[in-house]
Amino acid sequence: MKVLLLIALAVFVLAVRAFAPEASGASATAIGAGVLLLAGFFAGSLFKAVGLPKLTGYLAAGILFGPQVLAVISPAMLADLSVFKGIAVALLALTAGLEMDVPTIRPLFRSVRWILLIAVLGTTALLALGVYLLAPTLDFMAGLEPAQLVAVAIALGIAISAQSPAVVVAVRDETAADGPLVKTILAVVVFADLIVIILFAVATTLAKTTFGESADPLQTALTLGWHVGGSILAGAVLGIVLGFFVRQVESGRALFVAALAFAIAEVGERLHLDPLVIALTAGIVIRNFPWARITHWASAVARALRPAFHAADPAVGPAAASAFDPALPASAEPPHEPALANHVHHAVEAAGFPVYIAFFAIAGAGVHLDSLVVAILPASILVTVRGFGFWLGTRYAAHLADAPPVVGRFGGFGLMPQAGLALALAALFVQSFPTLGAGTGDLVFSIVAMNEMVAPVLFRLAILKSGEAGRLSAPPDHDHPAPTPLVSVDSPSES
Amino acid sequence: MSILQARRRSCAASSLLLRGLGFTLALFAFLALAADGVAHASEPATSATASLGLTTGEAIRAILGLLAVAALAYIAGRPFVRRFERSLGLSPLVAFGVPFLLLGLASHELGILSEPVLRGISPLLVLGLGWTGFALGFRFDLRLFQDFPRELLEAFVLVTLLPFAAIVGAAALLLALTDGVSADAIFFRDALVLATAGAMTTRTVVSVLDRARDDARTRLLRMIHLEELAAIAGILVLGAFFRNGGDAQGWTLPSFGWVFVTLGVGTALGVLTFASLTTTKSQGETLAVTLGAICLSAGVAGFLRLSPLVVCFFAGSLLANLPGRWKADVRQALLDLERPIYLLFLVLTGALWSASAWEAWVLMGLFVAARFGARYIGVHALALRQPDLLSPDEERQLASSPMGPLSIAIVIGAQQLFTGTTVAWIVHAVVMGAIVSDLLARLIRPDPGPRARATLFGFGRVTRRLVALTSVVRPAASPPPTVTPTDAASKEDPS
Structure with missing residues (x-):
């Protein structure tokens, strides 16, 4: 049925596109969004039916309907749909942050540290070496001085090593996995992303000096400080705002979260903050902020003020005092902290599903198959090196850290998925070194394309083999037996 | 619940709302100021809004402004606000229409809804029209037309067709005199659009009828359904016969x-959506497919220069009249966002509003006079022919009935379909005419009625419900409500 629907959708839209082959504008954007949502949904279900991740199905739908294959989606449509990318990354990062329950993951810190040091940094070094050794086969590196060669190899090695918390969260959600493997990998990819961002900024600044450009270390430090520090600060503020909103308002949470994700993505980019870090911090704050303690203090203040209100008006005094109590008025019990994070999680889930489909389908549609063909040999070698480095590095790191065996055996597969960050770094690299041409972009795009298609499948298999799949029980949220829909449903009595 | 408890909760709720609003405004102000500060030192960004050519400060102002407007529209669309406005005897246009119109005007002046931003959010307008059409179609129950009584046809002729003819005559005369008579009869097209709107x-008329007279409510609702069907048919024919040819691209077909x-595309999309919805397994999947289907339908309609309202109406009505367990989810999602979308239309109308042409004001005056006069005559003629159909109070209500969201959607849709200076006049005439006729209706009906009067003074009841609605404790999940034709007006009325 779903195959037929996919065919019908393709035929229908291709017939419509015959009306005006040059599709652009508001209507074309709406068509693009609709096609990717529906095709992604069908393909995701089909892939799930044959034991593959839904996410790979979304990507496959994007590739199929994208400019490279059926061309149902034109490059102009794809550019207009980029708004989904920002929202999805923010929502996925928020989910990842919500998973960072410090007391729970504290025992895993030792493993996380070792994996970061050996698997992530070790693989980055290995990739830099790989790029250096492959330089004779890469056109864009021809004619570079030895110092330039080393600098470019290091910067590219860092960019290629970037991982994807978004894919890890999506596959984890799909398999409903829980356990040391998933928790460790999630923490590693979150911290690794921060490390990659910082290392890349430093490496490109140093690389620029080898090309004769003036690089001001102070300026770099300030920019980096604003980028990371500002993002963490903004994330903390937004986390507290979101937490208070969710505590006080019941309806429209999913829409609020989606709107906040849009603001994080768009405003964050404009302010040169990192949406991923902002959303991640917001999630961590929501999960770990001492809401109960704050509520307790506020309640004490409210209790102290109650006599004053009572004196002013005996009828409304107690209610007015309780209104100043952020815990909630009247007799409502203050929700305990995990429940609050679960409320937010539900809201993110409800808002996120269509956004994720669109995001991964757009990512698929953006895969440069032509670049893949051009750079297939060096890209394949680097993908292999990357995968092998992560796998072996994680195994060794887990052994050193006395991590549970499952982390050593399967952890490396969780580090392999790659998506937005690597592409963003590649684009930044091309922008920073225009003399090198588009070849660098092609190489990184090819590596990301390969990893996009293969790594989620491997990670899903690893989760299934580890036995952690299906362990994630529904959060203990008695108020919300089912996820809140995209738009809230009022009770019939209130409609 | 005692009076004391009610007052306590109402006080607490108002305090909560005020605090939330104050906090949000303060945060927006802080972010806007901070953003402006950073904007001058920033490089061009690579966000989704970057393609609009806005500076960082402008982009952030636009993003935050849009989010604030969307939040206000969402809040104004909540059921408790609707009940509040009904209980005070206020019409939607007076309560929210004018403020949102002015908000659009102010947003344009403040640079939030500048020309590039309006261009950037144009896909939302297409999606909004599609959503309205889908929601309208989803309410279209064919069973309401079974054994359609003859007296209702008579009522339709007198209450709907008579004003239609009067407006066509008056508007065509004025447009022909002011804009001239061209070969393609633009004046007649615009007169027909104006008359259709x-x-x-409005469906609110049904809800203000005496609740004891269930049969009268049902009959009136059936007549309104017929009106809506006639309006859709009218736009369908207008869109085909006065089709804007545009450039050389596209198919060459005779008008008919x-x-x-249009019918084929609407039906094909309806079938595709129905088949897709049958494959969904959860509420999240249903909503994702619905969203995808509306995007696709509205996009295809806009792409083929057909009316998104009409195409989506046919797709929606097909779904409404076919069986499916997903119907309650789809219905709720569609209706929840219908009014916020209508309010956003008003904001956009306000932003695009140009009141400089005197012809637009004259047209508005003529439009209101013709509509009001012909309706008055029609309803009284109906009362003479069918004395038992309506009570004297109901006659007054029907004669002075304001225009609903569909009227606004019709002219906004026309603005998308047709070109010419007079199109802006008809938008002005309908939007301003709706407000003026509502005010006139208030003057004619000085007595708000016993229900409205009772709740106007019984303010506590409304606030008590407000508290109940804003409470964090969500009511237990209940089975989806079954909507009978009689209840439909109060449950489904977006206005």
């Missing part, structure tokens, strides 16, 4: 051929 009766294309 003016002939609509476009009627069949």
Whole structure:
């Protein structure tokens, strides 16, 4: 049925596109969004039916309907749909942050540290070496001085090593996995992303000096400080705002979260903050902020003020005092902290599903198959090196850290998925070194394309083999037996 | 619940709302100021809004402003606000229409809804029209037309067609005199659009009828359904016969051929959506597919220069009249966002509003006079022919019935379909005419009625419900409500 629907959708839209082959504008954007949502949904279900991740199905739908294959989606449509990318990354990062329950993951810190040091940094070094050794086969590196060669190899090695918390969260959600493997990998990819961002900024600044450009270390430090520090600060503020909103308002949470994700993505980019870090911090704050303690203090203040209100008006005094109590008025019990994070999680889930489909389908549609063909040999070698480095590095790191065996055996597969960050770094690299041409972009795009298609499948298999799949029980949220829909449903009595 | 408890909760709720609003405004102000500060030192960004050519400060102002407007529209669309406004005897246009119109005007002046931003959010307008059409179609129950009584046809002729004819005559005369008579009869097209919008009766009329007279409510609702069907048919024919040819691209078909294309596309999309919805397994999947289907339907309609309202109406009505367990989810999602979308239309209308042409004001005056006069005559003629159909109070309500969201959607849709200076006049005439006729209706009906009067003074009841609605404790999940034709007006009325 779903195959037929996919065919019908393709035929229908291709017939419509015959009306005006040059599709652009508001209507074309709406068509693009609709096609990717529906095709992604069908393909995701089909892939799930044959034991593959839904996410790979979304990507496959994007590739199929994208400019490279059926061309149902034109490059102009794809550019207009980029708004989904920002929202999805923010929502996925928020989910990842919500998973960072410090007391729970504290025992895993030792493993996380070792994996970061050996698997992530070790693989980055290995990739830099790989790029250096492959330089004779890469056109864009021809004619570079030895110092330039080393600098470019290091910067590219860092960019290629970037991982994807978004894919890890999506596959984890799909398999409903829980356990040391998933928790460790999630923490590693979150911290690794921060490390990659910082290392890349430093490496490109140093690389620029080898090309004769003036690089001001102070300026770099300030920019980096604003980028990371500002993002963490903004994330903390937004986390507290979101937490208070969710505590006080019941309806429209999913829409609020989606709107906040849009603001994080768009405003964050404009302010040169990192949406991923902002959303991640917001999630961590929501999960770990001492809401109960704050509520307790506020309640004490409210209790102290109650006599004053009572004196002013005996009828409304107690209610007015309780209104100043952020815990909630009247007799409502203050929700305990995990429940609050679960409320937010539900809201993110409800808002996120269509956004994720669109995001991964757009990512698929953006895969440069032509670049893949051009750079297939060096890209394949680097993908292999990357995968092998992560796998072996994680195994060794887990052994050193006395991590549970499952982390050593399967952890490396969780580090392999790659998506937005690597592409963003590649684009930044091309922008920073225009003399090198588009070849660098092609190489990184090819590596990301390969990893996009293969790594989620491997990670899903690893989760299934580890036995952690299906362990994630529904959060203990008695108020919300089912996820809140995209738009809230009022009770019939209130409609 | 005692009076004391009610007052306590109402006080607490108002305090909560005020605090939330104050906090949000303060945060927006802080972010806007901070953003402006950073904007001058920033490089061009790579966000989704970057393609609009806005500076960082402008982009952030636009993003935050849009989010604030969307939040206000969402809040104004909540059921408790609707009940509040009904209980005070206020019409939607007076309560929220004018403020949102002014908000649009102010947003334009403040640079939030500048020309590039309006261009950037144009896909939302297409999606909004599609959503309205889908929601309208989803309410279209064919069973309401079974054994359609003859006296209702008579009522339709007198209450709907008579004003329609009067408006066509008056507007065509004025447009022919001011804009001239061209070969393609633009004046007649605009007069027909204006008359179609003016002939609509808002669904709120049904809800203000005496609840004891269930049969009268049902009959009136059936007549309104017929009106809506006639309006859709009218736009369908207008869109085909006064089709804006545009450039050389596209299919060459006779005018009547476009009627069949519209019907065919609507039906094909309805079938595709129905088949897709049958494959969904959860509420999240249903919503994702619905969203995808509306995007696709509205996009295809806009792409083929057909009316998104009409195409989506046919797709929606097909779904409404086919069986499916997903119907309650789809219905709730569609209706929840219908009014916020209508309010956003008003904001956009306000932003695009140009009141400089005197002809637009004259047209508005003529439109209101013709509509009001013909409706008054029609309803009284109906009362003479069918004395038992309506009570004297109900006659007054029907004669002075304001225009609903469909009227606004019709002219906004016309603005998308047709070109010419007079299109802006008809938008002005309908939007301003809706407000003026509502005010006139208030003057004619000085007595708000016993229900409205009772709740106007019984303020506590409304606030008590407000508290109940804003409470964090969500009511237990209940089975989806079954909507009977009689209840439909109060449950489904977006206005």
